[in-house]
Amino acid sequence: MDRTVNQKAWxxxxxxxxxxxxxxxxxxxxxxxxxxxxxxxxxxxFWNGVGWFKELLDPSTDLxxxxxxxxxxxxxxSAVILAIEVPLGIVVAxxxxxxxxxxxxxxxxxxxxxxxxxxVVGTIWQIFGRPDIGLLxxxxxxxxxxxxxxxxxxxxxxxxxxxxxxxWTSLVALLCYAGLKSxxxxxxxxxxxxxxxxxxxxxxxxxxxxxxxxxxxxxLRFMDSFMIYTEPFVVTGxxxxxxxxxxxxxxxxxxxxxxxxxxxxxxxxxxxxxxxxVCWVFYTVMTNAGAERQPSKGxx
Amino acid sequence: xxxxxxxxxxxxxAIFFGxxxxxxxxxxxxxxxxPEAERVGVLRIPTTRGDRLFISLIMAAVIHLVWIGVVGxxxxxxxxxxxxxxxxxxxxxxxxxxxxxxxxxxRRV
Numbered sequence: 001m002d003r004t005v006n007q008k009a010w011x012x013x014x015x016x017x018x019x020x021x022x023x024x025x026x027x028x029x030x031x032x033x034x035x036x037x038x039x040x041x042x043x044x045x046f047w048n049g050v051g052w053f054k055e056l057l058d059p060s061t062d063l064x065x066x067x068x069x070x071x072x073x074x075x076x077x078s079a080v081i082l083a084i085e086v087p088l089g090i091v092v093a094x095x096x097x098x099x100x101x102x103x104x105x106x107x108x109x110x111x112x113x114x115x116x117x118x119x120v121v122g123t124i125w126q127i128f129g130r131p132d133i134g135l136l137x138x139x140x141x142x143x144x145x146x147x148x149x150x151x152x153x154x155x156x157x158x159x160x161x162x163x164x165x166x167x168w169t170s171l172v173a174l175l176c177y178a179g180l181k182s183x184x185x186x187x188x189x190x191x192x193x194x195x196x197x198x199x200x201x202x203x204x205x206x207x208x209x210x211x212x213x214x215x216x217x218x219x220l221r222f223m224d225s226f227m228i229y230t231e232p233f234v235v236t237g238x239x240x241x242x243x244x245x246x247x248x249x250x251x252x253x254x255x256x257x258x259x260x261x262x263x264x265x266x267x268x269x270x271x272x273x274x275x276x277x278v279c280w281v282f283y284t285v286m287t288n289a290g291a292e293r294q295p296s297k298g299x300x
Numbered sequence: 301x302x303x304x305x306x307x308x309x310x311x312x313x314a315i316f317f318g319x320x321x322x323x324x325x326x327x328x329x330x331x332x333x334x335p336e337a338e339r340v341g342v343l344r345i346p347t348t349r350g351d352r353l354f355i356s357l358i359m360a361a362v363i364h365l366v367w368i369g370v371v372g373x374x375x376x377x378x379x380x381x382x383x384x385x386x387x388x389x390x391x392x393x394x395x396x397x398x399x400x401x402x403x404x405x406x407r408r409v
Contacts, residue, residue, distance in 0.1 A: 008332065026307070029317060033308045045308045050368055050391065057369030273361050280358070288345050 035265035052266035063254075063263050067270075069242065070250040077246060078225040081164045085221055086214065088165070089172025094206070096177055107177075110170040122234025125163040129235070149236060153243040156236045160244055163231055168224070172217045179210035212289065219282040226275065247271055327353055341409040349406075356405045360398035367394035 035052055037045040058064040096106050116124070129149050131137040140147040149159040183205060191201045229248040232238065238245035238253070245253070251271065255264030327349060330336075338346040347355075368391065375387045 030307045033313045037308055043305045053368050284345055
């Protein structure tokens, strides 16, 4: 740890910094300015201090109630899709072929959902779930299930979760597959000689080797699902009622629906802070998990 | 000023960003004048001065938000200024705690 860090290279980043300043830093400063004021349009602003933050962090107010409700809803959604997508992705990756023509076919099929734009995915599932013209909705009705994502909370949640699983499980699977491919055959041969069971091979060889890609997968899926907007918005519009209104949908409702720029700015700053903290924790864990393994890597 | 009216600048936010810019300028100067080595502190992760500044700023934001949410922003004292007076919000205590935590982070993390 006696390596000197030379920070001068950062000056090479100056052009990018200027672009980012215009596209991100100045807008973010504006958001900070808005969060301290109230406006009725026409570029007229009135100082409100930390008033919006007080309201936002107090669940008994309208703004705070909506913020915390959508936050818990969003965290629950992220937890559910992680609990489904990560194990499912691992299982899919493990059952994918290792060699032969089927590898390419498998990879293309797996990549297909990832290539579809968010709002198209939303539209696909919105139509898919309709009882009159949608295949899923029609079949469920014929079976006798009263499935209706427009009026039933549980159905709306199930649709949004299944849609996310359909859209993103292949990302987890592809990442895990890449991790599995990097394991040399010698490991499996050694395991075979030792007479290791399938479970032992998974626990002692495959899972540790997938550790890093899994961490990346969890980070990506958590951030994406925590910031999710388009898909549930297209399918359920945040309804029925508010049951699938996630934080970003709530934010857009406040900012563009009600044009409450001050409230929306305060909410987006807190939202941003949560995302920055989670990203930083994940990034730190990821880079340091790698650094700790470095010395032993030379031996292996 | 007409051109940036949409940014809705106020004196307090301008001071805030001014201080932030000064901090970054000082950190830049420090990095050039006194190159440093990463070190491992109580968090068991290698950090540079920049990392410690980042952690301090995030901590400050969290401390202020928690303070607003839990303690509130009641007036602590009133400073008379001639005919007018300035109300001192208890939120300044959060600022003090943030500064103390920043010092601790720079020394220990």
